[in-house]
Amino acid sequence: MDVRCRQVRDRLSEYMDGRLKEGERRRVEEHLAACPECRWELEELRATVGLLRQLPPLTPRRSFTLSPAVVAPRVRLFPVLRMASLAAALLLLFLTGGEYLFTSPQRAAAPEMESTVPQAAPTPSRLGAPETGARLAPVPAPGESKDRGVAPSAPPASPVAGEESTRAVPALRWLELFLLVTLVFLGGAAFWRWRQESTPYIRK
């Protein structure tokens, strides 16, 4: 097949749909007038499309209307979870930030205190770093800590006046851990809901 024929045949589909621009259409027609092979090709293509057009629309065996029960609006948990995650995140930020600002000079001045209160050891900037988990090893498993995380905040309830600031540190640690776990949980739950609620097949 010569090059010209090949070019024309690539255009035949558009040509038969009347979608070629004027100049191109004329070139195709000139070639067709001179080339019986390409003319035959066009006829076959027309016959192919003619067959396809005769395929009837199908009648499904059932209707696809939706029952109101299937599409009943679900409780929109996602916004609630999202706001809760945001609140927990802000509180966590506030606590770690506050602790960093107000307690670190004091702790730097009195390093011996840290040895008596091991939980107070991690510097605030390391919170969330991998070793945080190791330092807090005696803590209950993440699943439980959600429920029990509040309990250790009890110690500051009966503080000896002078020790208050050092006692507050482990309590803060517990609270931070609790918030971190809550945050992960809420974030995970919100993501899960979001995946559930975003409908498939509608893509941007």
Add this chain to the structure above:
Amino acid sequence: MAEEEEALIARSRGGDVNAFNLLVERYQRMVYSVVFRMLGHRQEAEDVTQEAFLSAFQGVARFRGGSFRAWLLRIAANACYDHLRFRRRRPTVSLDVLESESGNPLPGHIASPEEHVLRGELARLIEEGLGQLPEEQRLAVVLCDVQGFSYEEAAEATRSSLGTVKSRLSRGRARLRDFFKEHRELLPSLYRHRT
């Protein structure tokens, strides 16, 4: 009718499932036909069509005007692609189970005049030919040649450019022509002229 459709879409956005169901009734034959010709399997086509309408209802707030049927078909086509991907991973449906719906009218199925035109072996053969096309070419051919969509609407329904639609359609048609030539003994006269 277009205005009425807009009203139905607006009510569907507000969660009115009855309004949406009127749209379902209007388009379900078309959507089902396209899905069936993409999948070649009746039960699967029903499931995927149902899923597509459910997705469409849940996402109707994201419909931004234009052709509603093209938007519906886009959802249906995505559902088909997902299903075909799923089928490739778990090939429980072998090709010889693929049914021809036009070839096997159901009891109680009332054939329209055009269904008398094309039935049995011939429709079966055409559907078999469609089944051999690559998925994207198949979709272009089904939309433009079987359903009679314009290039523009087909582009909207497949989220592709006009040029992509043109080339998929052109290649799909050429492949089908070759397929029909191989089976010319079953086809109307044109394909028998030359041996």
